[in-house]
Amino acid sequence: MNRHGFWSDVKKYKTLLLMLTPAVIFFLVFAYLPMAGIILAFKQYSYTGGVFGSPWNGLDNFRFFFNSGDAWRVTRNTALYNIAFIVVNNVLQIFAAILLFEAVGKWFRKLAQTAIFLPYFISWVVVGAIAYNLFNYDVGTLNVLLKGLGMTPIDVYNTPSYWPFILVVVSAWKALGYGSIMYLAAITGIDTEMYEAAEIDGANIFQRIMKITVPNLMPTVIILVLLAIGNIFRGDFGMFYNMVGNNGLLFSSTDVIDTFVFRSLTTSNEIGMSAAAGFYQSLLGFGTIIFANYAVRKYDKDRALF
Numbered sequence: 001m002n003r004h005g006f007w008s009d010v011k012k013y014k015t016l017l018l019m020l021t022p023a024v025i026f027f028l029v030f031a032y033l034p035m036a037g038i039i040l041a042f043k044q045y046s047y048t049g050g051v052f053g054s055p056w057n058g059l060d061n062f063r064f065f066f067n068s069g070d071a072w073r074v075t076r077n078t079a080l081y082n083i084a085f086i087v088v089n090n091v092l093q094i095f096a097a098i099l100l101f102e103a104v105g106k107w108f109r110k111l112a113q114t115a116i117f118l119p120y121f122i123s124w125v126v127v128g129a130i131a132y133n134l135f136n137y138d139v140g141t142l143n144v145l146l147k148g149l150g151m152t153p154i155d156v157y158n159t160p161s162y163w164p165f166i167l168v169v170v171s172a173w174k175a176l177g178y179g180s181i182m183y184l185a186a187i188t189g190i191d192t193e194m195y196e197a198a199e200i201d202g203a204n205i206f207q208r209i210m211k212i213t214v215p216n217l218m219p220t221v222i223i224l225v226l227l228a229i230g231n232i233f234r235g236d237f238g239m240f241y242n243m244v245g246n247n248g249l250l251f252s253s254t255d256v257i258d259t260f261v262f263r264s265l266t267t268s269n270e271i272g273m274s275a276a277a278g279f280y281q282s283l284l285g286f287g288t289i290i291f292a293n294y295a296v297r298k299y300d301k302d303r304a305l306f
Helices: 001-013 013-040 059-068 071-102 105-122 124-133 140-149 160-189 192-200 206-231 237-243 249-254 257-268 270-301
Strands: none
Touching: 001 013, 001 124, 013 059, 013 270, 059 270, 071 105, 071 160, 071 206, 071 249, 071 270, 105 160, 124 140, 124 237, 124 270, 140 257, 160 206, 160 237, 160 249, 206 270, 237 249, 237 257, 257 270
């Protein structure tokens, strides 16, 4: 009886299931099948033995990773950068969405929305090239301008302390348009009668924003933040690698788990340690999302992911 019901549902929703198939195949091929390679974290990899034929070495790869002195540095950088990205990006995206919603001119709203959305489509390779031409010590636009004003040039690519601010600003600039559209969609779904009633009662624009818009945005904010927290220990490899590259002078403040794993594979050929670092990263991400969801459920279970 259950089997008959299952196939009836398949036949009934065959169009929707067919539309879902490409996404299922994508995640199966690129997310689930590669998980078999996690065993490399517990093996001494050899090219002759391959993934499944290499000898087991227990937790030696993890010991090597933690004893290298890099584990704490890359974990700290990854977490702190992502916390900064979550806070700064979401605040700016909400602010931009509210401004777009309250904008009076229709053409101004469209023009502004297009302008802030364009950076999202720019490749990180291009952004890295723009940053290099802006901050290069000899011919960069910034230093050429400073020299023209008789000021001392800034050696950005040899000064680690500048980069946390640069990366946070660049991330916010690139993500502003995409995130603001999601919040703008949530704002347009708010019942307009509430705004009309508030206006009749004498509420000004700031009071309407604080008493109606922001509270109604909170479910969307919580969901997006929870999804972002799940990736709090995953650095944006494209951003960090294209902005910093292999500049060892900046690793103290810019090296994240993803770039560390990539560098371990390409320079030292430490396949086992790279797999151990990736497994460690996945465990941190899993634990973080479980804890964050638990905290939200304790506060308001209706707003939790699960």
